[in-house]
Structure formats: structure tokens, C-alpha cells
Amino acid sequence: MPDPRLLQTRDLLEQLFRDGTVVARFDGSVRELFPRSIPAEEGEALREWVKREGATLTLETGLGHGISALFICEGLLENGSADARHVVLDPYQVERFLNCGLQIVEDAGLSDLVEFHADPSEIALPRFLAEGRRFDFAFADGNHLFDGIFMDLIFLGRLVRPSGVVVVDDFQMPSVSRAVAFCTTNLGWTVEKAWRGNPHHEWAVLRTPEVPDERNQVHFVEFAGDERAALEYARLEDEFAKYRARKLIRMADRIGAALRGK
């Protein structure tokens, strides 16, 4: 008999994609899920890669609204291991997401499967490494600055089993594509698949090398990001600034209405 949590997770995902919003139990506010959360197509790809890799232990940077976590957990449940666990990191879960990611995980009945840490990845990932933890699969969707995603990839490459899969979100961003370019040119990673064609949202499936890193100390291969992504950069940054401005205006309106006693 299929795990009852599978049905609960699928029903909830269907509802969230239909509504496009979630009501935060934290303060009763209605939150837009998109564009911050991953699209359904990417979620389905995550689920299928978790299944294809036969993963039991998975790791994700950036819980956000928890949409990607639900798809990854769906893959874990379908794999059917009693030891399955999905580890997620998010230092801004309360502050920026009003706990909606954890709320959604709870509503899907997945709280026992998900291990949450409110630490930034640059703190948690080296700690996991020191603790000897290992994972079968990882999804990177946390800090999108070059130094953030670069550090994440370096540590994820050590935490994920050899020849394991790391999926990176927002591959269209020069910061992300450049960090990936270092891994492919210098560390022997390969791009298994990249979803391209949408300048607003792309992602890539990376495979870490089978063999351990044996570079000597003078090894260095020049690497460059994607030229096309670099050209898009200024425009995307501008769009992001406008998105933030719209959000601030909405917040100011809400505060104003509350002060006026509405």
C-alpha cells in the first residue's frame, strides 16, 4: 500500500499550484508563492531525479515556501526507504517566510521526514561535513550571490556521494552559472541536464566526479560563466529591484491600514 503521506503531499501541491498563495498561520497574511518558489516542472524534475538516484538522504539549501521540499519528499516516499530523511536549511524562515515552508511541510504530514536547521548553509554545511554526514542528492536554492552558491557547491560536492547529483536553481543568474563553471572546468563535475530557454528561470542537474579530487597545488583552469546569462544580468537586477519596491509598497499599505484601524 502506498505511503498515505504521498497522497497528502500531492493533494497539497495541487492546491498550492492552483491557488498560488498560502495563508501564513504566523500572522494570517496571504502570501504569494511565486515567483520565489520553484515552478511545477522543476519540482517534477527534482522528484524524478530523487527517484532515479534511488536517494534516501537528501539535502536542500533554502526551504523558502517549501515547494521544492515537498517534491523532493515525494521522491523519497516513492523510493520507500524507512530511513529516508530530507535535511533543509533556511536562516530566514521566520523573518522572510513567516514559517510558511515549515507550515506547508507540516500540512503535508512530512514533519517526521524533514530535518530543519535555521542556520545559513555556510555554517551548516561544513558542520555536516565535520560530523561525517553524507547525502545521496542535493538541491541548491539558498544564497544566490556568487560567494554563497560557490561555497554551497564546494561543500555539497563533498557531502554528496561520489558521482552524485546536485541540482542548482536559477542557472540563468551569472553568479550561479559562474560558480557551476568553476566546478565543471576545475573539479570534473558534469552538467547532466540544463533547462534553458526561459531567461527568467533555468536550472541544471550536475553530477559530481566518481574519483576523489587529486589536483596538485598549481592546478587552475580559467573559467567563465555563460555570456548570454551575463547579458541578461542588468535587466534581471532591474526587475528584482522593481519586485522589491512593489513588495515594500504593499507592506506600507498593510501597515497604514492597520494603523487606521481597518
Ligand SMILES: C[S@@+](CC[C@H](N)C(=O)[O-])C[C@H]1O[C@@H](n2cnc3c(N)ncnc32)[C@H](O)[C@@H]1O
Ligand atoms: C528562492 S527561495 C527558495 C525557494 C524554495 N526552493 C521553494 O521552492 O519554495 C531561497 C531561500 O534561500 C534562503 N537562504 C538565503 N540565504 C541562505 C543561506 N545562506 N543558507 C541557506 N538558505 C538561505 C532564503 O531564506 C530562502 O528561503
